[in-house]
Structures are given as C-alpha cells and as structure tokens.
Amino acid sequence: MMEYKARYITDDIKLSSYEDKFFKSDIMFDDHMLVWFLSGETKIVQSDATYFFKKGDIFLIPRNQLATIINYPKDGQPHKTVVMHLSVETLRSFYSNKNVKPKPLQSPKICSFSNHPLLESCLASLIPYFDMKDIPEDIASIKITEAISILRTLDKDIDDVLANFEEPGKINLVDYMERNFMFNLPMEKFGYLTGRSLTTFKRDFKKAFSTTPQRWLTQKRLELAHYQLTEKGKKPLDVCYEVGFENLSHFSFAFKKQFGIAPSQLAEQC
Incomplete structure (x- = not known):
C-alpha cells in the first residue's frame, strides 16, 4: 500500500508526501499548481515535452494541461512538496481591480522558477503552519496573493496564463x-x-x-x-x-x- 500523507492549511495549500517507491498518475489540473520541492524527484511527461524536477525546484503547472506525473523518492528521502492551488476564483478576485488583457495561449508551458529566493521564502514561510492547530484566519489568502505578486514580478508574461479564464472551446x-x-x-x-x-x-x-x-x-x-x-x-x-x-x-x-x-x-x- 502506498504511503501517502498530506497536511493542509486550507484546501488550496498542502504539504504532500509519498513514502513509496514511486507514484504515477495521469492528471488534468483544474487549477494552476505552484509546487516547491523539499525532497524526492518528479518526472512530468506532456505530449511535447518531458520535465525533471528535484529538491529546491519551484514550478507552475498551468490548468487544463494533460500530464503524466511520476514521483520518486531520492537519497532515502520521501517525495515531498509544498503545493499551492491558484484557482480561477482566487485569480479572478486578484485581477478584478487590475487592467490586464491576457494574450490567448494555445497551450501554456510549465514555468520553472528554480531556487528563486523570493518565491522560496514565500513558500518556506508556510511550513510552520502545517503543524499548527489554530491557523490565523486569512493566512492562506495572504500567502497566495503574495505568491501571485512574486510570480508577476519574475515573469512579465505570466498574466497571459494566470488571468486567462476561458474554458476549452470545441477543437479538432x-x-x-x-x-x-x-x-x-x-x-x-x-x-x-x-x-x-x-x-x-x-x-x-x-x-x-x-x-x-x-x-x-x-x-x-x-x-x-x-x-x-x-x-x-x-x-x-x-x-x-x-x-x-x-x-x-x-x-x-x-x-x-x-x-x-x-x-x-x-x-x-x-
């Protein structure tokens, strides 16, 4: 039986851990996922690219993208990540008072922000909260807003991904x-x-x-x-x-x- 553990601050922020040999799933994410690696390795296979991520890496998986995700332990350490969901609802609220017109993207790529000190400090500051019983109100939304603001500072094109709220249209x-x-x-x-x-x-x-x-x-x-x-x-x-x-x-x-x-x-x- 696979040993999977997850601890949540809210539904949108979790500390995820796989102790098993490896875990594989085919996934289409309903939300954008910001992931920070604490230990282990991941291989992400998409139709046109394969990505490898390891300890210290930070990356964003856009929503509505198909991917095979294979998680491995590494060096005796479990596969462990902090995962933040950037939902359409949260992003609509964030962008509601901003004049942003995203360019249409056919198929947004996974964005890597490896070892970036601003993002790392934002995500690392979440760790103590996973062990708390009484979590301060609004801490999750404050942290998610901080993460979105940092992403926008690091990548001038990220609004084209995050501020695009269209559903898939009929395609070939x-x-x-x-x-x-x-x-x-x-x-x-x-x-x-x-x-x-x-x-x-x-x-x-x-x-x-x-x-x-x-x-x-x-x-x-x-x-x-x-x-x-x-x-x-x-x-x-x-x-x-x-x-x-x-x-x-x-x-x-x-x-x-x-x-x-x-x-x-x-x-x-x-």
Missing part, C-alpha cells in the same frame, strides 16, 4: 487525440478538453476514427510502446507508464497479445 478532435492519447483520463475529461459533452465526444470520435475511444487508445499506446522499446531502447517499466498503462502486468499482457512477444523479451533483442 483528431489532432488533439493524436497528440494526447498517452494520457489515461476518463472520457469525460477528454470531452471537456475538446469542448464536447461525453455523448458528443463519443459520437464525433466514432465518426472520425470508425472505432471506440478505448480500442483506439489501446492500439495507439501499444504502437508507441513498440516504438519506444525498439527505436529508443527504453525499459519496459518506463515505457509502460509513459504510454498510458496503469500497471506492468496489464501492459505486458496487451503487448504480447498484439505483437506476439512480451515487452521484456523484445527489449532484450534490441
């Missing part, structure tokens, strides 16, 4: 799925991100691909896995999680059924 389904099939999300989420209800998503998918989403996704993930093993020389365990499977045994079974050889055997031959 084929293009989107071809870029994001390796993320293991509920169909409702894929529907939302392509600007569709679940019913419309399934109908449009059938029309575009002449099959069900689940069959198509499995096929695409297996094809990518075969490529990663044979052309990139990756290990079966890494490939399994990066292409969208939830565990190695299911991946191995599906791979052998498709290609007639287990991924571990194929890796040995390459």
Whole structure:
C-alpha cells in the first residue's frame, strides 16, 4: 500500500508526501499548481515535452494541461512538496481591480522558477503552519496573493496564463487525440478538453476514427510502446507508464497479445 500523507492549511495549500517507491498518475489540473520541492524527484511527461524536477525546484503547472506525473523518492528521502492551488476564483478576485488583457495561449508551458529566493521564502514561510492547530484566519489568502505578486514580478508574461479564464472551446478532435492519447483520463475529461459533452465526444470520435475511444487508445499506446522499446531502447517499466498503462502486468499482457512477444523479451533483442 502506498504511503501517502498530506497536511493542509486550507484546501488550496498542502504539504504532500509519498513514502513509496514511486507514484504515477495521469492528471488534468483544474487549477494552476505552484509546487516547491523539499525532497524526492518528479518526472512530468506532456505530449511535447518531458520535465525533471528535484529538491529546491519551484514550478507552475498551468490548468487544463494533460500530464503524466511520476514521483520518486531520492537519497532515502520521501517525495515531498509544498503545493499551492491558484484557482480561477482566487485569480479572478486578484485581477478584478487590475487592467490586464491576457494574450490567448494555445497551450501554456510549465514555468520553472528554480531556487528563486523570493518565491522560496514565500513558500518556506508556510511550513510552520502545517503543524499548527489554530491557523490565523486569512493566512492562506495572504500567502497566495503574495505568491501571485512574486510570480508577476519574475515573469512579465505570466498574466497571459494566470488571468486567462476561458474554458476549452470545441477543437479538432483528431489532432488533439493524436497528440494526447498517452494520457489515461476518463472520457469525460477528454470531452471537456475538446469542448464536447461525453455523448458528443463519443459520437464525433466514432465518426472520425470508425472505432471506440478505448480500442483506439489501446492500439495507439501499444504502437508507441513498440516504438519506444525498439527505436529508443527504453525499459519496459518506463515505457509502460509513459504510454498510458496503469500497471506492468496489464501492459505486458496487451503487448504480447498484439505483437506476439512480451515487452521484456523484445527489449532484450534490441
């Protein structure tokens, strides 16, 4: 059983700790997430980039972005982070009296602010509060406002990300799925991100691909896995999680059924 612990100041600020060997999840964040690493390592895989973060790193994951997140302990220390949610509601309130017109962004990137003293001192000042029973009222909103103000000082383009409150519009389904099939999300989420209800998503998918989403996704993930093993020389365990499977045994079974050889055997031959 994975040993996961989280301590909260409010729902928007938590101290997160994974003691296990590693933890993997495919995620679409509803809020922007500001993360400060205390220990451990994280690999974040997106459709067009892979990021590695470690102790001391600070980064912002924009909302509505798909990512596979793999958390590892490191040097005998658990994977431990301070996480601050910058919700649409909070940001609307922050920007309500500011004359900011964000430029539209197709797909905002993860922003890294590693080891920045201002941000680090803001986030480090939260640590004592996680052990307090009676937390001062408004401390979370004060700290979140401070963090947003610092981000705006460090990055002149950050308003384009933080002050953009649009929901995903209807976009080209084929293009989107071809870029994001390796993320293991509920169909409702894929529907939302392509600007569709679940019913419309399934109908449009059938029309575009002449099959069900689940069959198509499995096929695409297996094809990518075969490529990663044979052309990139990756290990079966890494490939399994990066292409969208939830565990190695299911991946191995599906791979052998498709290609007639287990991924571990194929890796040995390459």
